[in-house]
Amino acid sequence: MRMVWRSLGTAACLVTLASAMAPAVAAELMDASRPEDILNLARGYGSASMDKADSGDPMIRGRIDGTAYVIFFNDCTDNQDCLTLGFYAAWTDTDVSARQIADWNRTKRFSRAYIDDDGDPVIEYDVNLRFGVSRSNLDDTIDWWKTVMLDFRNEVVPAAE
Known part of the structure; x- marks a missing residue:
């Protein structure tokens, strides 16, 4: 007993x-309710500044290793209390084939690529922050974005030129 x-x-x-x-x-835990916290993490990878999307939602414009990108804050209530992030990068003045995009999407994780309405290759990466993630997890997520974006730039975009 x-x-x-x-x-x-x-x-x-x-x-x-x-x-x-x-x-x-x-x-x-970090979520998308404090865009400045995410901005500070993004600055650890290169230049980054806060901006606003056409909708009025927060948006971060950044540059990693010379490549421009945007972090959109999505699923927001009155331009705040956002739930998800959308990482986005596009390249102009380059010709990428549908086959190159399909090969990327078939062989890579953590992103999707497509050719936009202007014929530009685009890479995107969505992140759910609804219930929060640790600071380390979000920092690692941005590091994954860096890897995905630079791999796309180095493997797909130059292959078209």
Whole structure:
């Protein structure tokens, strides 16, 4: 019987400890409600500045390794409290074939590519932040965006020229 009480006591301590830690973990989560926090992370990869989309929603314009990109804040309520991000980069004055785009989409993860209405190759990457992610996770997400965008630039765009 003593062993049962000891186990119950240990379990109670663990539940209490987990409950005490929950607010600290929640405080570390990032979402799209504070665009300036995401801007600060983006600045760790190159130049970045806050702007507004035509809709009035926040938008970040940045440049990584000489390549321009945009982070759109999507699913917003009254231009704030956004739930998702859309990373976007396009290249003008280059000819990329539908086959190159299809090959990219077939062999790569974490992005989608297409040819826009102006005939420009585009790469996009969507991120759900609805319930928050850790700062490390969002930083890693931006690092993945950097990899995807620069790989597309180096593998697809020059291949068309």
